[in-house]
Amino acid sequence: MANPVRTAAEVLSSTPEGAYRRLVLHAPAAAPRVGPGHFTTVAVGGPLSSALLRRAFWIHRADPAAGTVELLVEELGAGTRELARTRAGEQVDLIAPLGTPFPLPEAPVSTLLVATGHSAAPLPALAEEIRRGGGQVGFVLGAASAEGLLGVEQARALTADVLVVTEDGSAGLTGQVTDPLGEAIKAIDARVVYACGPPPLLAEVSRISLGLGARCWTAVEAAMGCGTGLCAACVLPVVGADGVDRLTRCCTDGPVFDGARVRWSQAGSGPPDPAGPAGAGVAAR
Numbered sequence: 001m002a003n004p005v006r007t008a009a010e011v012l013s014s015t016p017e018g019a020y021r022r023l024v025l026h027a028p029a030a031a032p033r034v035g036p037g038h039f040t041t042v043a044v045g046g047p048l049s050s051a052l053l054r055r056a057f058w059i060h061r062a063d064p065a066a067g068t069v070e071l072l073v074e075e076l077g078a079g080t081r082e083l084a085r086t087r088a089g090e091q092v093d094l095i096a097p098l099g100t101p102f103p104l105p106e107a108p109v110s111t112l113l114v115a116t117g118h119s120a121a122p123l124p125a126l127a128e129e130i131r132r133g134g135g136q137v138g139f140v141l142g143a144a145s146a147e148g149l150l151g152v153e154q155a156r157a158l159t160a161d162v163l164v165v166t167e168d169g170s171a172g173l174t175g176q177v178t179d180p181l182g183e184a185i186k187a188i189d190a191r192v193v194y195a196c197g198p199p200p201l202l203a204e205v206s207r208i209s210l211g212l213g214a215r216c217w218t219a220v221e222a223a224m225g226c227g228t229g230l231c232a233a234c235v236l237p238v239v240g241a242d243g244v245d246r247l248t249r250c251c252t253d254g255p256v257f258d259g260a261r262v263r264w265s266q267a268g269s270g271p272p273d274p275a276g277p278a279g280a281g282v283a284a285r
């Protein structure tokens with residue numbers, strides 16, 4: 001975990017962006033600590049809220065000089081609706097940064113960044129870091145329909161290698177974001193694939209990437225309770241460097257994992273022996 005701070009962050013601006021709301025928050029203690037792939041949790045419902053659980057969001061961008069962090073919020077339920085309606089001058093209670101960021105390539109290589117909908121939020125900042133290190137980037141971005149696409153313009157400002165896929169065909173190719181993935185990896189000879197999203201998507205991205213000999217880093221959007229490792233609601237079976245399977249917490253041990261090490265077929269259900277092999281302990285790394 002990345003030394004998070006809890007802060008009352010002032011909303012500097014709240015603007016619509018397609019199906020999302022872009023919130024720029026003043027969080028000067030948190031901003032310098034953020035790397036691409038870190039997330040934040042935000043309290044919703046006010047001080048007497050019965051909504052005990054904070055809501056998790058990728059940090060889209062952090063600007064240490066300005067002391068800001070940016071979130072892109074999709075309204076799905078009561079918590080995200082409330083957050084999307086906050087306006088400049090109001091405060092939100094956030095904890096950031098949380099989790100582990102994406103590891104950057106050790107050498108300048110070709111990389112492919114893949115996500116659907118709001119899960120694309122951390123990818124533009126990641127792409128900028130990769131390019132700063134001399135690497136190349138390509139994108140495959142998807143959504144159910146055109147309105148849900150996120151980050152396409154930012155991706156196009158960085159590279160010509162941007163594939164857009166929508167399930168209803170309202171923009172780009174028609175289908176799932178994983179449909180053109182194999183061809184996209186081959187087209188730019190990607191050696192590392194970075195993906196962000198729910199476990200079923202990441203399982204498929206890992207399968208395709210690893211099958212083509214690319215390394216695959218996955219940022220897992222698991223349903224989270226506390227976001228700080230206490231509740232262990234977000235555990236995922238992961239094979240450690242010692243070859244032992246363990247239930248690993250997405251929020252603190254991840255959310256970024258080596259896709260080759262995750263037991264994707266058991267994600268959400270856990271292995272048959274939830275404590276792992278005798279003596280291994282739960283959620284140890």
Ligand SMILES: Cc1cc2nc3c(=O)[nH]c(=O)nc-3n(C[C@H](O)[C@H](O)[C@H](O)COP(=O)(O)OP(=O)(O)OC[C@H]3O[C@@H](n4cnc5c(N)ncnc54)[C@H](O)[C@@H]3O)c2cc1C
Pocket residue numbers: 039054055056057058059071072073074075076077078079080081118119121220221222223224255
């Ligand atoms: C690590 C992480 C990063 C995230 N980053 C972002 C982000 O950058 N932007 C963003 O808009 N959302 C993001 N989410 C999803 C966000 O946390 C949920 O949409 C939010 O918690 C829903 O809260 P709610 O009170 O509005 O809805 P609830 O009442 O809790 O749920 C409303 C509906 O949304 C569904 N839902 C809940 N969580 C998710 C989810 N993770 N993905 C899809 N559907 C969900 C529920 O099943 C339900 O149908 C992220 C989640 C995680 C775990």
